[in-house]
Amino acid sequence: MTADLSEGAGRTVPTLASIAERVGVSVNTVSRALRAPNTVRVELRRRINAAMEELNYVPNRLAGGLSGTRSDIVGVVVTSLYYSEFANIIDSLQLALLEHDLQVMLANTRYNADQELRLVRSILSWRPAAVAIIGVDHPPKVVELLKAAGIPIVEMWDTGGDVIDTAVGFDHASVGAAQANHLIAQGYRRLAFVGSVRENDKRAQKRLSGLEAAATKASLPDVVKHTAQQGGNPELGERLATELLQSHPEIDAIACNSDVVAFGVLRALRKLGRRVPEDIGVIAFGDNEAASCVSPSLTTVRPDRERIGRLTAEAIVSRINDVTPYTTLVEWGLIVRESTSRMPPPSPS
Amino acid sequence: MTADLSEGAGRTVPTLASIAERVGVSVNTVSRALRAPNTVRVELRRRINAAMEELNYVPNRLAGGLSGTRSDIVGVVVTSLYYSEFANIIDSLQLALLEHDLQVMLANTRYNADQELRLVRSILSWRPAAVAIIGVDHPPKVVELLKAAGIPIVEMWDTGGDVIDTAVGFDHASVGAAQANHLIAQGYRRLAFVGSVRENDKRAQKRLSGLEAAATKASLPDVVKHTAQQGGNPELGERLATELLQSHPEIDAIACNSDVVAFGVLRALRKLGRRVPEDIGVIAFGDNEAASCVSPSLTTVRPDRERIGRLTAEAIVSRINDVTPYTTLVEWGLIVRESTSRMPPPSPS
DNA sequence: TGGCATAAAGTTACCGTTAACGCAACGATC
DNA sequence: GATCGTTGCGTTAACGGTAACTTTATGCCA
Numbered sequence: 001m002t003a004d005l006s007e008g009a010g011r012t013v014p015t016l017a018s019i020a021e022r023v024g025v026s027v028n029t030v031s032r033a034l035r036a037p038n039t040v041r042v043e044l045r046r047r048i049n050a051a052m053e054e055l056n057y058v059p060n061r062l063a064g065g066l067s068g069t070r071s072d073i074v075g076v077v078v079t080s081l082y083y084s085e086f087a088n089i090i091d092s093l094q095l096a097l098l099e100h101d102l103q104v105m106l107a108n109t110r111y112n113a114d115q116e117l118r119l120v121r122s123i124l125s126w127r128p129a130a131v132a133i134i135g136v137d138h139p140p141k142v143v144e145l146l147k148a149a150g151i152p153i154v155e156m157w158d159t160g161g162d163v164i165d166t167a168v169g170f171d172h173a174s175v176g177a178a179q180a181n182h183l184i185a186q187g188y189r190r191l192a193f194v195g196s197v198r199e200n201d202k203r204a205q206k207r208l209s210g211l212e213a214a215a216t217k218a219s220l221p222d223v224v225k226h227t228a229q230q231g232g233n234p235e236l237g238e239r240l241a242t243e244l245l246q247s248h249p250e251i252d253a254i255a256c257n258s259d260v261v262a263f264g265v266l267r268a269l270r271k272l273g274r275r276v277p278e279d280i281g282v283i284a285f286g287d288n289e290a291a292s293c294v295s296p297s298l299t300t301v302r303p304d305r306e307r308i309g310r311l312t313a314e315a316i317v318s319r320i321n322d323v324t325p326y327t328t329l330v331e332w333g334l335i336v337r338e339s340t341s342r343m344p345p346p347s348p349s
Numbered sequence: 350m351t352a353d354l355s356e357g358a359g360r361t362v363p364t365l366a367s368i369a370e371r372v373g374v375s376v377n378t379v380s381r382a383l384r385a386p387n388t389v390r391v392e393l394r395r396r397i398n399a400a401m402e403e404l405n406y407v408p409n410r411l412a413g414g415l416s417g418t419r420s421d422i423v424g425v426v427v428t429s430l431y432y433s434e435f436a437n438i439i440d441s442l443q444l445a446l447l448e449h450d451l452q453v454m455l456a457n458t459r460y461n462a463d464q465e466l467r468l469v470r471s472i473l474s475w476r477p478a479a480v481a482i483i484g485v486d487h488p489p490k491v492v493e494l495l496k497a498a499g500i501p502i503v504e505m506w507d508t509g510g511d512v513i514d515t516a517v518g519f520d521h522a523s524v525g526a527a528q529a530n531h532l533i534a535q536g537y538r539r540l541a542f543v544g545s546v547r548e549n550d551k552r553a554q555k556r557l558s559g560l561e562a563a564a565t566k567a568s569l570p571d572v573v574k575h576t577a578q579q580g581g582n583p584e585l586g587e588r589l590a591t592e593l594l595q596s597h598p599e600i601d602a603i604a605c606n607s608d609v610v611a612f613g614v615l616r617a618l619r620k621l622g623r624r625v626p627e628d629i630g631v632i633a634f635g636d637n638e639a640a641s642c643v644s645p646s647l648t649t650v651r652p653d654r655e656r657i658g659r660l661t662a663e664a665i666v667s668r669i670n671d672v673t674p675y676t677t678l679v680e681w682g683l684i685v686r687e688s689t690s691r692m693p694p695p696s697p698s
Numbered sequence: 699t700g701g702c703a704t705a706a707a708g709t710t711a712c713c714g715t716t717a718a719c720g721c722a723a724c725g726a727t728c
Numbered sequence: 729g730a731t732c733g734t735t736g737c738g739t740t741a742a743c744g745g746t747a748a749c750t751t752t753a754t755g756c757c758a
Contacts, residue, residue: 013476013499015744026708031746041706056497061474062414063744066713071411081440083638084433091430094457098464103471106455108443115447122452125410127362148405150362234642263642289432290639293583293612364714375738380716390736412714415743 014055022051034059065127074316075123077107077116077133079201083232083260085286086134089156092309093132100317102129111198113139124149130316136161136169137202152319156312157303158203159327166319167327168311172203175301176210178334179255179283182299184218186342188253188281191215192224194240194265195257196232204257207285211255223255224248232257237264245272253281253340259288259300266294266339281340296338303332363404371400383408414476423665424472426456426465426482428550432581432609434635435483438505441658442481449666451478460547462488473498479665485510485518486551501668505661506652507552508676515668516676517660521552524650525559527683528604528632531648533567535691537602537630540564541573543589543614544606545581553606556634560604572604573597581606586613594621602630602689608637608649615643615688630689645687652681 020027025044033040033048040048051057065071074097078086094104105126107119120142123131130152136159138146146153146164153165160171183191193211197204212223226244228236237256241264245251256262262284266276274280276296284291287302308330319325369376374393382389382397389397400406414420423446427435443453454475456468469491472480479501485508487495495502495513502514509520532540542560546553561572575593577585586605590613594600605611611633615625623629625645633640636651657679668674 013497017744027744028709028746029707031744032707035746039706044706056494058470058473058494058498060415060476060744062411062420062476063713064746065411066409066415066715067744067746068713069746081436081443082433084431084436087430087433087436090455091457094430094455095459104455106439106443106453108440110444121407124407125413127409127411145405145407148362149407233638260638263639267642288639289582289609290612290637290643293616293643294639295644366714376714377716377739378737380714381737384716388736393736409714412743413716415745416714416716417743418716 014057015060016057018055019048019051019057022055023047071127071129072102073105073126073128074102075105075107075120075126075128075131075133077109077119077123077131079109079111079134081108083258083288085258086157086305088305089309089312092306093312094309096310096313097316100313102313102316111200113200116200117142117145120145129320130154132156132312132316134158135202136163136167138164152316154312154315154319156308158206159329163325163327166315166325168308168315168330169328170303170330170332172206173210173213175285175332176207176212176255177214178210179207179285179301180211180214180218182334182336183253183255183281183283183340184214184220186253186277186281186340188340188342189220190224190248190250190252191220192226192244192248192251192254193257194226194237194244194254195261196228196230196236197257198229207257224251227257232261234260234264234267237261238268239264241265241268242272245269245274251280253283256282256284259284259286259291259298262298262300262339263288263290263294266296266298277338277340277342281342283340287335291335292337299337299340300335301332302335304330307331363406364409365406367404368397368400368406371404372396420476420478421451422454422475422477423451424454424456424469424475424477424480424482426458426468426472426480428458428460428483430457432607432637434607435506435654437654438658438661441655442661443658445659445662446665449662451662451665458549460549462549465549466491466494469494478669479503481505481661481665483507484551485512485516487513501665503661503664503668505657507555508678512674512676515664515674517657517664517679518677519652519679519681521555522559522562524634524681525556525561525604526563527559528556528634528650529560529563529567529572531683531685532602532604532630532632532689533563533569535602535626535630535689537689537691538569539573539597539599539601540569541575541593541597541600541603542606543575543586543593543603544610545577545579545585546606547578556606573600576606581610583609583613583616586610587617588613590614590617591621594618594623600629602632605631605633608633608635608640608647611647611649611688612637612639612643615645615647626687626689626691630691632689636684640684641686648686648689649684650681651684653679656680 016027016030020030030048033045107123109116132154134157136155155167157169159167159169193208215223226240254265269276276282284300287300291298291300311328365376365379369379379397382394456472458465481503483506485504504516506518508516508518542557564572575589618625625631633649636649640647640649660677
């Protein structure tokens with residue numbers, strides 16, 4: 001009943017031809033039983049299916065894809081998987097794509113531009129039906145390749161600038177501005193920015209720019225920046241905050257590039273005896289699942305990752321069906337919690 | 350200079366033949382310039398490469414995979430991407446595979462057995478060089494398909510039972526036992542277990558079993574279980590803990606299935622006025638990045654996800670090179686923090 | 699009963715690449 | 729200078745499907 005499972009040279013994988021031979025029909029009939037079942041007699045179809053089941057036949061999509069017109073791969077290029085920054089996007093994207101029988105091929109550039117080019121090339125070599133990629137800022141060669149591929153390209157997470165084709169994201173500069181304005185409304189005046197800002201993380205740079213612009217507009221002193229190129233864990237936040245307050249004791253609010261870094265910042269402030277939010281405010285970005293559970297709970301910005309994933313899937317399907325390119329702005333929310341609530345605190349969230 | 354980027358029917362994608370024609374050589378020579386460069390004259394090779402660059406040629410791996418012998422896809426099947434449970438494993442696995450020019454194809458079953466079968470089938474249809482999959486407990490048909498595929502299969506995260514081929518993981522029952530024994534050593538006696546335990550999450554079930562067995566061995570009363578089938582966020586933990594202590598006020602220690610749930614449990618205890626760790630201890634599993642940042646900081650178990658990913662990549666490469674199957678036990682650590690430290694607290698971590 | 703539409707299966711020709719083989723030109727060897 | 733191994737390239741035949749035809753069987757109607 002079970003196929004031979006012996007090690008080594010072993011068993012050749014069954015093909016349509018194996019099935020055809022076993023049932024006594026032509027290869028094409030077997031193929032039809034899969035693709036267009038109602039063109040094959042019920043009884044014959046039954047026998048073919050039985051044979052497939054018995055031999056554990058799995059169609060070879062290399063062959064199918066080469067022959068047929070359309071692929072059902074969607075290439076997904078992210079810049080990070082660490083700390084679930086984009087894991088939730090992939091999760092919902094994949095779930096939504098599954099309904100259209102589209103399969104995700106994942107690549108992770110780890111914020112490395114060379115890797116990005118290499119991985120995009122690698123993904124395109126699988127002749128995907130579409131590509132979804134984090135960000136709207138890519139090396140010129142990457143843009144050229146993606147455009148030349150002649151397939152729908154959906155850029156996620158960010159918007160603005162030169163969109164290749166279609167985009168689903170939000171404006172990171174306005175996130176930074178909202179962070180600044182909230183801090184200012186809470187009476188904070190000496191703003192600082194802390195976190196890891198990689199050279200290739202344009203989104204982080206845009207948020208910082210937005211923050212600085214809003215501070216300038218409000219006639220505040222320059223935002224003090226203390227950043228790193230790498231990492232992004234609580235330990236980094238703790239170190240950066242400690243160093244920051246040593247050189248700039250006047251700081252009364254810290255904006256963090258990520259919640260995870262902010263967790264470390266909060267720890268540093270606790271150790272330094274600075275009261276949050278009374279002496280100093282802390283705001284972050286990302287809506288980590290623990291943000292509401294640290295104490296003081298963390299004010300942060302919540303991007304709707306689930307929605308971005310879902311809308312990206314929608315965009316891909318639309319574009320495959322030749323809907324014209326478009327850009328979707330996804331909303332985000334400022335979640336005010338204790339870490340910036342100097343005024344009467346809101347009901348605990 | 351740039352290719353035609355016009356919408357619609359547009360541009361046909363360049364093939365080896367396009368390059369060959371343009372350079373004036375045979376298709377095979379172009380192919381060789383890619384696969385075995387030193388069998389082609391330097392000057393000719395240069396011209397071929399220039400043509401490829403100019404036309405933005407990207408090899409078609411559907412064709413290559415169909416013709417050639419080996420594939421460079423590795424199928425990766427995980428049960429979840431939410432809350433970065435396995436994102437870090439994928440991250441390090443992918444990084445390590447990249448060094449061997451292996452490409453990850455990702456599938457996420459979301460703890461759904463039907464999905465698992467469907468996705469494994471889908472992945473196998475790409476004729477991957479190997480498959481890495483979370484867990485050692487799969488539906489019989491999945492096991493049959495994986496065995497019949499005749500490729501290396503590496504089961505990750507768990508060990509024990511019937512391993513299909515090769516495994517890289519740890520024993521979850523002993524994690525549960527370690528949790529119980531730590532609680533007992535700290536003087537806790539009335540143990541409870543809280544969290545979401547999905548029907549298909551055998552690992553969670555094993556940890557719970559281990560916890561119960563250790564409690565029984567220490568002649569403690571039965572572990573009180575209060576679990577859900579779905580979810581796994583702080584809100585769930587908060588609700589479950591509140592309900593638990595209402596019906597079982599005698600409980601003096603709560604083991605949580607995940608850190609994220611534990612964050613909610615801590616919040617519930619704070620609201621209920623129960624002191625942690627004095628009145629009640631809390632221990633969890635997962636080593637979330639925020640575990641050291643909540644207060645009280647969370648005692649938890651740290652599985653080495655990065656190592657599992659790396660060793661899985663190693664195992665895949667070894668097995669592809671016909672090393673015999675093996676099982677690697679990956680160490681995990683009990684990270685003792687404030688939430689269970691009744692005795693003189695350790696130095697703050 | 700012949701003619702014709704239709705259903706069900708078979709034939710054939712690719713898809714783009716790689717592998718195995720063939721073959722000419724060339725330098726080295728005895 | 730005939731023999732031989734190399735180097736460098738071209739030819740041809742797969743790989744496992746799918747799509748477009750073609751063929752054969754079947755039913756229906758005039």
